[in-house]
Amino acid sequence: MKGWRSARVPLIWAALALAIGVPIAFAAASEQLAWRGPVYILAGFAGIVALGLVLIQPLLIGGYLPGLSAYRGRRAHHWIGGALALAVVIHVAGLWITSPPDMIDALTFASPTPFSPFGVIAMWAIFAVALLALLRRRLGLRLRTWRIVHIPLAIVIVVCGVVHCLLIEGTMETISKAVLCAAVLAATVKVMADLWRKRTLRGERIPG
């Protein structure tokens, strides 16, 4: 028991580092990179990093990462949310530069690739959350209202982001990609379930 307790902290952080680091390492070793230009490579990795950040977000806000106070976890959640929006901008801009007609098709939901609309929907949900988070204080949104807005958008980001990623045939290795996607889904389900339980315990009615 004591051994587990002392090993728990580094193990959780190591698991997180592996969940994100291994898919990135596999992608960095992909033979596909040899046939891609630097901008396309950057755009692809921005997408992979974005998926990794989507894993960190529920872990931070749920307080599952040991050694972080609730306050620091929330602060980190805000900053990583901003980094996520930036990663998506780099992803889209890089793909636009690589092949403008393909990116325009995707953004206008006219793409032949089934994964594109999922990515575009996730992108708009990420931008919406980032914008609302920036304006939250100015708009005077209370926690309850904020959650009504953020939780559904977070679910959209996670589900659409995961589907987008799984359907793509690119530099990511299949198994490590699937494991990362499963971790993202599991972390999201966990934080949603905990929010739900807390609200039932307190007897509050926080819709959404």
Added chain:
Amino acid sequence: MTIVVLSRRSLLAAGGAVLATGVLTNGVSSLLPPARADGLAPTESMTGGANNYRKGAAIVDRIGKGGFWMSGTVRRAGDGAPLAGQRIQIWAHTVEGQEHEPQSHGATLTDKDGAFRLEMPQIIPIFGQPHGHLAYDSGEFKTVFLRPIMRSAKETSLEAHFVLQPA
């Protein structure tokens, strides 16, 4: 591991089913017009088929160093007669260049049976799908852009078939 592979497959299958439904719907609706109710329906351009098209690619014996075969047929709508001497333009993201680059483009002519076959460099996945582009754009018939997808990035050939209607 199995579950993981299965879930990816089922997602792909779901996507495929959606695409197939679209294709079937299109197929049926294009078969229905009374003018060609009993004939071979013309091929519709595929979504995104014209992306990175460069008009007027030269007729070549082979694109680049080759190693991959693009083949297909060109027939006339209605009676399905093979169309000889038709110019088909082909381009893709390959091991020798990106889609928009001139060296990734080439054209070939159909033989007396309406068949064409052009060797080109290995196609690799671009924008998440290993796919090629083909165009009929010579004026006599209505322009058609195709964007066939490879079942796997490891395949070394791809087919696309045109049924053309008068312009």
